[in-house]
Amino acid sequence: MGFFDKFKKKKDAAPAEKAEGCCCAQKAAAPAAAPAGSNVFPAADLGEVFPGAPKNGKIKLAIYWAAACGGCDVSLLDTNERILTIGEFADIVMWPIATDGKEKDIEAMDDGSITVPLISGAVRNSENEHMVKLLRKKSAIVVAYGSCAMFGGSPALANLVPGGADEILDYVYRKVPSTAAFQEKYHADCAVVPKSTIQVPEGTLTLPVVYDTVKTLDQIIDVDYYLPGCPPQQESITHLLKAVVDFVYNDVALPPKGTEIGVTDKCLCDECPRTKEYARITKIYEPYQVNVDPNKCLMDQGILCLGPATVGGCNAKCTKAGQPCRGCYGPTKLVQEHGASALTAIASLFPVLDEDPTCDEQKIIEIMSTVKDPLGYFYAYTVGKSLIKRTVTEEKA
Numbered sequence: 001m002g003f004f005d006k007f008k009k010k011k012d013a014a015p016a017e018k019a020e021g022c023c024c025a026q027k028a029a030a031p032a033a034a035p036a037g038s039n040v041f042p043a044a045d046l047g048e049v050f051p052g053a054p055k056n057g058k059i060k061l062a063i064y065w066a067a068a069c070g071g072c073d074v075s076l077l078d079t080n081e082r083i084l085t086i087g088e089f090a091d092i093v094m095w096p097i098a099t100d101g102k103e104k105d106i107e108a109m110d111d112g113s114i115t116v117p118l119i120s121g122a123v124r125n126s127e128n129e130h131m132v133k134l135l136r137k138k139s140a141i142v143v144a145y146g147s148c149a150m151f152g153g154s155p156a157l158a159n160l161v162p163g164g165a166d167e168i169l170d171y172v173y174r175k176v177p178s179t180a181a182f183q184e185k186y187h188a189d190c191a192v193v194p195k196s197t198i199q200v201p202e203g204t205l206t207l208p209v210v211y212d213t214v215k216t217l218d219q220i221i222d223v224d225y226y227l228p229g230c231p232p233q234q235e236s237i238t239h240l241l242k243a244v245v246d247f248v249y250n251d252v253a254l255p256p257k258g259t260e261i262g263v264t265d266k267c268l269c270d271e272c273p274r275t276k277e278y279a280r281i282t283k284i285y286e287p288y289q290v291n292v293d294p295n296k297c298l299m300d301q302g303i304l305c306l307g308p309a310t311v312g313g314c315n316a317k318c319t320k321a322g323q324p325c326r327g328c329y330g331p332t333k334l335v336q337e338h339g340a341s342a343l344t345a346i347a348s349l350f351p352v353l354d355e356d357p358t359c360d361e362q363k364i365i366e367i368m369s370t371v372k373d374p375l376g377y378f379y380a381y382t383v384g385k386s387l388i389k390r391t392v393t394e395e396k397a
């Protein structure tokens with residue numbers, strides 16, 4: 001039964017009815033099933049220890065960040081003590097945040113000789129594009145690691161700035177109070193804003209070109225596997241590691257190309273332990289504005305949650321902590337447009353049913369107007385993959 005169906009039938013249903021599915025539920029390529037009677041997405045069992053070097057030799061692993069915050073790199077530490085034993089089966093040939101690998105070392109490698117790079121971050125500038133294309137050429141399989149690589153993530157929110165890179169650089173280097181004060185003090189005659197090339201007595205210096213539109217990894221290169229999350233959660237990471245370990249040690253075939261690893265076949269609401277009553281929304285709250293009931297669905301408390309449109313796999317980390325899901329795992333397979341789908345789920349909770357018309361259009365506009373940044377709220381992670389993609393300015397005739 002779907003989210004909307006349940007809402008329509010809520011008058012007949014027991015208030016504490018537990019979700020069995022969702023309008024957004026779909027069959028993911030290789031989901032892991034929760035144990036019967038449980039709504040917890042289990043971590044993969046990696047066994048006690050890795051059994052030494054694989055018989056075919058170690059794989060070559062690269063870890064690269066494009067337009068990323070570093071959180072995805074840090075999330076690899078969620079493998080706990082496993083991080084110390086990855087060297088049993090893999091040589092790390094590149095990991096900018098942790099090792100001293102150089103681009104020229106990668107260029108010198110044979111094409112296809114890196115087994116797998118985990119690439120986090122969106123493609124934001126010319127260096128990102130060059131590096132992901134280089135890694136694609138040198139690698140057998142490529143994993144888009146984290147929400148920024150998969151959907152554009154928070155970097156892609158920059159696509160909503162109408163003036164693109166120029167407007168962003170102008171704002172950051174001239175108008176932000178700290179930089180404005182700096183420019184006023186030291187460069188009052190001519191503000192210094194980074195350029196992609198500059199001549200100096202020693203020659204030409206270059207910086208990466210910042211693009212107007214931030215792109216997802218698979219908008220630039222062919223991607224084999226996806227691991228969503230901001231960052232991916234431990235449960236999901238174990239499924240990626242298990243696929244690699246099974247392949248390396250046990251000759252188990254890798255999942256089908258295109259698989260989203262570490263996600264369930266249902267939406268987040270199905271693994272959220274909060275009790276849903278499908279109450280109608282008459283006022284929207286931020287979590288800090290109310291005493292959040294630890295057991296009730298956040299939507300029932302007027303807090304907007306993207307759970308109905310978001311794929312499961314994180315074990316409802318945020319909602320268990322009293323915060324709404326912002327959708328970092330991205331949409332379920334049945335959802336084409338993540339933010340719009342979440343908005344639709346929320347719209348179904350307004351009290352506009354014919355038999356109980358307590359809310360007219362003007363009232364709904366008033367309620368929704370209290371959401372200060374609707375695009376940023378409903379597309380916090382997925383602008384890069386959305387139909388919207390970016391703000392455009394119409395040319396005046």
Ligand code: SF4
Pocket residue numbers: 067068069070071072073120121145146147148149153154229230231232
């Ligand atoms: S997905 Fe999240 S944690 Fe990973 S790089 Fe992007 S912002 Fe950082």
Ligand code: SF4
Pocket residue numbers: 268269270272273274276296297298299300305306307308316319324325
């Ligand atoms: S709190 Fe969010 S994820 Fe949990 S049941 Fe409610 S809408 Fe779904």
Ligand code: SF4
Pocket residue numbers: 229230268310314315316317318319324325326327328329330
């Ligand atoms: S609850 Fe939502 S925002 Fe939080 S980790 Fe899970 S998918 Fe991401």
